[in-house]
Amino acid sequence: MIDAQQLxxxxxVHKRPPGLAAALRSLWSRPTTxxxxxxxxxxxxxxxxxxxFLGPNGAGxxxxxxxxxxxxHPTSGKVVVxxxxxxxxxxxFLKQITLVMGQKQQLMWDLPPSETFLLNRSIYDIxxxxxxxxxxxxTALLELEDLLGKPTRQLSLGExxxxxxxxxxxxxxxxxxxxxxxIGLDVxxxxxxxxxxxxxxxxxxxxxxxxxxxxxxVAALCPRVIVIDHGHLIxxxxxxxxxxxxxxxKRLKLRFSRExxxxxxxxxxxxxxxxxxxxxxxxxxxxxxxxxxxxxxxLPLVDLSVEDPPLExxxxxxxxxxxxxxxxxx
Amino acid sequence: xxxxxxxxxxESSSGGFASLLRVARALARVSAVQALQYxxxxxxxxxxxxxxxxxxxxxxxxxxxQRQSVEGWTRDEMLIVLGWFxxxxxxxxxxxxxxxxxxxxxxxxxxxDFVLIKPADAxxxxxxxxxxxxxxxxxxCGLGLIVTAFVRMGRWPSPGDLALSFxxxxxxxxxxxxxxxxxxxxxxxxxxxDNLFFLFTSTFDLARWPTTIFGGVLRxxxxxxxxxxxxxxxxxxxxxxxxxxxxxxxALLGSVxxxxxxxxxxxxxxxxxxxxxx
Numbered sequence: 001m002i003d004a005q006q007l008x009x010x011x012x013v014h015k016r017p018p019g020l021a022a023a024l025r026s027l028w029s030r031p032t033t034x035x036x037x038x039x040x041x042x043x044x045x046x047x048x049x050x051x052x053f054l055g056p057n058g059a060g061x062x063x064x065x066x067x068x069x070x071x072x073h074p075t076s077g078k079v080v081v082x083x084x085x086x087x088x089x090x091x092x093f094l095k096q097i098t099l100v101m102g103q104k105q106q107l108m109w110d111l112p113p114s115e116t117f118l119l120n121r122s123i124y125d126i127x128x129x130x131x132x133x134x135x136x137x138x139t140a141l142l143e144l145e146d147l148l149g150k151p152t153r154q155l156s157l158g159e160x161x162x163x164x165x166x167x168x169x170x171x172x173x174x175x176x177x178x179x180x181x182x183i184g185l186d187v188x189x190x191x192x193x194x195x196x197x198x199x200x201x202x203x204x205x206x207x208x209x210x211x212x213x214x215x216x217x218v219a220a221l222c223p224r225v226i227v228i229d230h231g232h233l234i235x236x237x238x239x240x241x242x243x244x245x246x247x248x249x250k251r252l253k254l255r256f257s258r259e260x261x262x263x264x265x266x267x268x269x270x271x272x273x274x275x276x277x278x279x280x281x282x283x284x285x286x287x288x289x290x291x292x293x294x295x296x297x298x299l300p301l302v303d304l305s306v307e308d309p310p311l312e313x314x315x316x317x318x319x320x321x322x323x324x325x326x327x328x329x330x
Numbered sequence: 331x332x333x334x335x336x337x338x339x340x341e342s343s344s345g346g347f348a349s350l351l352r353v354a355r356a357l358a359r360v361s362a363v364q365a366l367q368y369x370x371x372x373x374x375x376x377x378x379x380x381x382x383x384x385x386x387x388x389x390x391x392x393x394x395x396q397r398q399s400v401e402g403w404t405r406d407e408m409l410i411v412l413g414w415f416x417x418x419x420x421x422x423x424x425x426x427x428x429x430x431x432x433x434x435x436x437x438x439x440x441x442x443d444f445v446l447i448k449p450a451d452a453x454x455x456x457x458x459x460x461x462x463x464x465x466x467x468x469x470x471c472g473l474g475l476i477v478t479a480f481v482r483m484g485r486w487p488s489p490g491d492l493a494l495s496f497x498x499x500x501x502x503x504x505x506x507x508x509x510x511x512x513x514x515x516x517x518x519x520x521x522x523x524d525n526l527f528f529l530f531t532s533t534f535d536l537a538r539w540p541t542t543i544f545g546g547v548l549r550x551x552x553x554x555x556x557x558x559x560x561x562x563x564x565x566x567x568x569x570x571x572x573x574x575x576x577x578x579x580x581a582l583l584g585s586v587x588x589x590x591x592x593x594x595x596x597x598x599x600x601x602x603x604x605x606x607x608x
Contacts, residue, residue, distance in 0.1 A: 071443050073601050087601075091449035099447050106444035108360070110367050115360055122356030123450045125349065151367075 001175060001207045002045040002068060006077040009038040009063050009231075037063040039231035040077070047174070048205040050198070052212070052222030052239070056319050060231040061211045065177050068209070069099050082175055095124060098173040102180035105164055107152045113163040114148040117170060124171040131170065138166040141196055158189035165193065169200065176200070178210040182217055194220045215311030229319055240308070246318045247309045250288050252281045254295060255303040268295055282309070353450045354458060361461035376464040383416055383471040386538065401543045406479040407570060408540065413475030414499070414562040415538040420468025421503060422534065426510045428460040431527060434517045442603065453596055456514070457507070476569070487569045494578060495569035501585035502561040506534075508585075508592035509556070515592070518599035530556075537562045560584060 012032040016022045038060040045051055055061045066072040067079060070086030070093065079086060084093035107116045121131045139145050142162045147155060155163065161181065169176075178197065182190040194217060201208050212218055218225060218239065225242055227235040235242050252269060259276040268291045269283035283291045288306065295304060308314075365372050390412060394405040403411075433456040436442035445455050480486055487495070513527050520526075533556060536544075541552045541559040552558040564581045567573040 066443070069447060071446050071603070089446065089452075094447060094449035097447070099443065101443065104439070104441050104443070106441070108364065111360070111364055115363055119356050119360050120448075122352055123448050123455075125352065 001047040001049070001082060002043075002209070003080045004044075004064075004068070004077065005042050005079070007038055007041045007064065007067060007074055007079055008036065008076045009060070009067060009072060010075040011035045011037055036231050038067070038074075038228070041228060041231070041233045042077075043226055043233065043236050045207060045209065047207055048201065049224060050201055050208040050210070050222050052210050052218040052225040053228070054211070054218065054225055054315065055228040056315075059228050061228060062179055064228070065099070065179055065209065065211060069097055069177050070094070071099075095171060096173055097175040097177065098168040098171070099177045100165060100168045100179065100181050102161065102183035105152075105160065107160065107163055107167060109153050110151060112149050112151055113144075113155075113167060116152075116167055117148070120167060120170050126171055134170055134172060135166075138169060141199065142166055142192070158185050161185060161189070161193065165196065172204060174204070174206050176206055176208045176210075178208065178212075180212055181210070182212060182214055190214065190216065197221060215315065219311055227315075227318065234318070239311075242318070243308050243311070243314050247314050248285050249282050249309065250285065251307045251309055252283050252288070252291060252295070253303075253305045253307060254279050254281070254299065254301060257300040257302050260299060264299060350451065350454060353454060357455070357458045358461060361458070362463050365461070365463045372464050375462065376467050379420075379465060379467040380471070383468065383475075386412060386416065387475075401540070403540050403543065406482045407566070409479035409482075410476050410569060411540050411562050411566040412538055413472045413479065414502070414565050415472070416468055416475060417472030417499075418502060418506060418537070418561055419534075420465045420472060422506060422510070422531065424462045424465030424468065425458060426507060427527075427531065428462055429457055430510050430514045432456075432460045433514050434527065437517045437603070446600070446603070452600065453511070453593070457511070488571060491569055491571045494573070495565050498560075498565040498568050498573075498578065498581055501582050502565055504585040504589045505557055505560050508588040511592040511596055515595045515599040518602050534558070534561075540566065557584060557588070 011034070013035050014026070014030050014032050016026045016030075041060070041064060053061050053064065063072065067074050068081055068086055070081075070089045073087045082093060082096045084090050084096075086093065107113050108119075117135065120126075126134070139148065142165065144162060144166060147159050147163055152160060152163070165181065176197070181197070182193050185193065197208060197210070198221060200206060208221070210217065210221060223238060225235065225237070225239050226233065227242065235245075251272075256277045256279075260279070262271075262274070265271055265274075265279055265281065269281035269287065271279055272282050273280035281291070292304065292306070295301060387409075390405060390408055393400060394408075398404065400408070433442065433445075436445065436456075442456075445459070446452055448455060509530060510527070513530055516526065536552070537558040540563045541549060542563065544552060560581050564573060564577065568578065
């Protein structure tokens with residue numbers, strides 16, 4: 001469904017030092033520097049896959065997404081999405097894709113979302129019956145019935161995002177590019193949006209490419225992740241593989257029936273969180289079995305669980321590791 | 331999800347020109363709804379237009395209070411130029427200005443992404459994204475001024491002159507639109523071009539006078555560089571029956587050339603769109 005080969009985007013950026021003198025100089029002299037926002041990235045995504053696109057701020061995620069959706073022309077490399085070259089912006093291609101940006105909105109601010117829906121119906125040339133059915137479905141799934149008639153400006157952020165999602169899916173696209181769709185939403189609304197994206201993907205066999213800073217989104221939705229940093233692809237594969245490779249250690253979560261002294265935990269692993277009747281220890285994979293046995297034998301346990309490290313920590317370590325390699329290389 | 335709604339949307343029932351019309355109609359409808367959302371604003375705008383048209387006639391009255399003609403133009407003939415100018419101002423301020431200024435803003439904040447991702451001609455979507463239906467008042471006043479001028483002159487244009495004038499009005503609109511689109515195209519590279527747009531609309535203000543009253547360099551500029559002559563003077567001469575056919579053909583060819591250049595530059599600019607960061 002999506003095939004990118006050596007995808008590269010270079011921006012020319014005008015840079016100047018701060019201050020009035022530099023601003024005056026820049027009126028006639030504008031030196032530019034090249035920024036390689038995306039640098040030789042290749043990947044292939046099958047139909048109906050849900051893929052997380054991860055990376056720190058400025059890694060090149062959004063630029064990649066915009067090249068895949070035809071908004072930006074790649075500087076070099078090849079990309080094919082749903083059998084089309086995106087930058088040609090063929091109508092047959094645009095009818096198969098959608099783009100949702102958590103930080104920007106397409107709903108008309110002063111009018112109710114239903115008006116933007118109707119405009120999109122005309123633009124996408126959706127027959128009335130199909131339109132009515134889709135709106136009814138989306139309204140039921142996202143609980144929109146009370147929202148569609150209110151002016152957009154009167155909706156809360158979460159309500160607006162639900163309407164944005166519905167608006168972007170009226171034409172039943174086969175490829176969803178979702179750029180931070182849950183940004184700023186409360187936990188409950190994030191869960192609603194995630195559940196909806198998953199059900200849309202399963203129902204329509206739609207391909208989903210998602211960027212998010214909320215690792216819960218990625219963990220809940222994306223069996224596969226593509227990680228880029230400084231425009232380079234640094235991981236492409238299952239999420240658990242990334243976790244194992246980057247942080248092979250496990251977190252041992254313990255709860256006790258009485259207060260436990262620090263010395264009682266010695267030798268089990270390194271303590272990262274501690275309260276009188278609970279503790280979290282980081283243990284290497286090799287030492288895990290022994291640590292569990294010893295804990296069960298020596299501690300007043302009421303609960304014990306073994307978990308992967310939080311995805312946030314994994315990503316932080318991954319990017320720190322990448323930078324360290326780059327620093328050595330330069 | 332309901333079983334009946336599964337599967338892709340059926341293929342488009344119409345294409346080409348029909349789809350352009352469908353989208354244009356939808357844009358006009360939503361703009362009208364938008365304008366009517368704030369009733370007081372709409373009423374205020376309509377009243378403001380009436381006042382502007384009324385005050386536009388004052389300079390003519392002042393000039394012709396002293397003399398019978400200016401560079402061969404009588405007061406009533408100039409009223410026809412002012413009529414076309416008012417009509418075109420209605421089109422400019424009612425459609426192109428609000429829409430294209432909105433595009434400049436969209437280029438800056440990156441929401442043009444949502445326009446470019448739609449399966450419709452982006453030029454059409456941005457050109458009529460925001461309309462001010464109340465500027466119909468300008469169109470009515472413009473035509474009213476032209477009718478008044480003919481009533482005062484005690485004669486009516488021939489059907490041929492009227493038809494030619496109508497065709498030249500369309501070519502004037504094409505030129506006006508092309509210039510506005512060229513300015514917006516620059517926004518893709520320069521990002522901030524609001525002032526360039528205002529410079530254009532301010533210069534357009536001079537089209538309320540026949541270009542032949544300007545001398546030397548200005549006349550050349552307003553004929554060939556920024557063709558104000560094509561916009562009001564030529565259609566006015568046509569409706570008065572004073573336009574030579576060679577000039578009419580030249581005006582039509584000129585407007586087609588302007589339109590094609592603007593379309594070409596617009597398409598080139600789209601390729602240079604860099605969007606805005608997330």
